[in-house]
Amino acid sequence: MVRALLALLALLGLLALPLLAGCGASPGPLAEVPAPPPDGVGGEVPRQVPGEAEVPAAPAEVVDGPVSDTPPAENEAPQRLSCLTAAYPDAIRSVEARGGAWFVTFRDGREVPWDDGRDKDSETRLTDPDLEDTVAQLYPVAGPFAPVAEGDEPGRARHPVLFANAYGDGERAVRAHLVDVPWPSAAPASVRFSSENGAADALRAVIATLSELPAEARRCLEPPIGSFSYRQIRGTERLSGHAYGIAIDLNVSCGEYWRWQRPFRGLEDSRMAKAIVDAFEAEGFIWGGRWHHYDTFHFEYRPEFFAPACQSEEP
Ligand SMILES: [Zn+2]
Known part of the structure; x- marks a missing residue:
């Protein structure tokens, strides 16, 4: 009887093998499923491992997607x-x-997008x-004077957060950083x-170079000159470079201003001495004669x- 039972069990065992083999064959695609065997821990382990292993994979690709259509x-x-x-x-x-976007955080903690994505x-x-x-x-930089095409205004736009962080946020803060720089005119000025x-x-x-210029160019250096003035650009609500203490206007007799030209058609030539323009540009100053809406003093x-990346045509 016992033998008969053993024989029966053996037979069942033989029959069971192919069944198990069948199960064993399917694990291929379901490779993770057999993991549950450590049943005691099964409740937690399988949930964590496959769960976390798969979820990050998908977002990682999503994040990569948008980035790749900006720079490489x-x-x-x-x-x-x-x-x-x-x-x-x-x-x-x-x-x-x-x-996929770039952000700049400034000294005062403000964060500003590099590109706000708006069409303007x-x-x-x-x-x-x-x-x-x-x-x-x-x-x-250093180019000869040339009429400037409509829309060409390099440097006329200033970002208020950048300039507030570079030179002071508000008139008081800007004033706290002002110094008097002696100016090379015949009459004492600073x-x-x-x-x-x-x-x-x-x-x-710049002044070291200007001091060496011939008399003909130096006449443009005579007062009145204007520098710091906490003011908005005429006809706008934007602060001018003068409000940050980083701009200077030379003698008006050597310059031209677009609002004085009627009708406004752009500048064909300038009275500003080229040697003066060169001296300023050599030290990181831009000249208002390079703007379609010109301001040549x-x-x-x-x-x-003047940074290499901004002297390249590539955006
Ligand atoms: Zn000015």
Whole structure:
């Protein structure tokens, strides 16, 4: 009887093998499923392992997607963003990529998108620029004077958060950083300029060159000259470069201003001495004669336009 039972069990065992083998064959696709065997822990382990292992995989790809349609790699910032980080090292605390977009965090903790993603006409790029708009145009360093095409205004747009962090947030804060820089005119004069971000040092370097110019060019250096003035740009609500202590206006007899031209048609030539323009541009100042809406006695310290990435046509 016992033998008969054993024989029966053996027979069942033989029959069971193919069945188990059958189960064993299917584990292929269900490879993770057999994991539950450690039944005691099964309740937690399988849930955690496959659960977490699979979920991150999907979002990781989702995150990679949008990034790849900006520059090539996620850790590669837009070229022109480096113009700002190089020119304003103390004002910019960090730069970060998130969800395919780039953000700049400033010294005071404010975070600003590099690109706000809005389509703008040329007027809105001036009145409400994002950081990218402010350095989108090439500034033609050291080029000969040439009429400027409509829409070409490199440097006319200033981002208020960047400038507040570089030179002071509000009139009092800007004033706290102003220093008097002696000006090389026949009559004693000085210029109030910001000591922040290397601005006053750059102006002193310009002045060293201006002091050597021939008399013909030097007549443009005679007072009256204007520098710091906490004011908005005429006809707008935007602060001018003068409000940050980084701009200087030379003698009006050597300059031209677009609002004085009737009808406004752009500038064909300028009375500003080329040697003066060269001296300023050599030290990181832009000239208002490079703007379609020109202001040719205006010079402004804007080192971002002289960074290699902003001297390249590539956006
Ligand atoms: Zn000016």
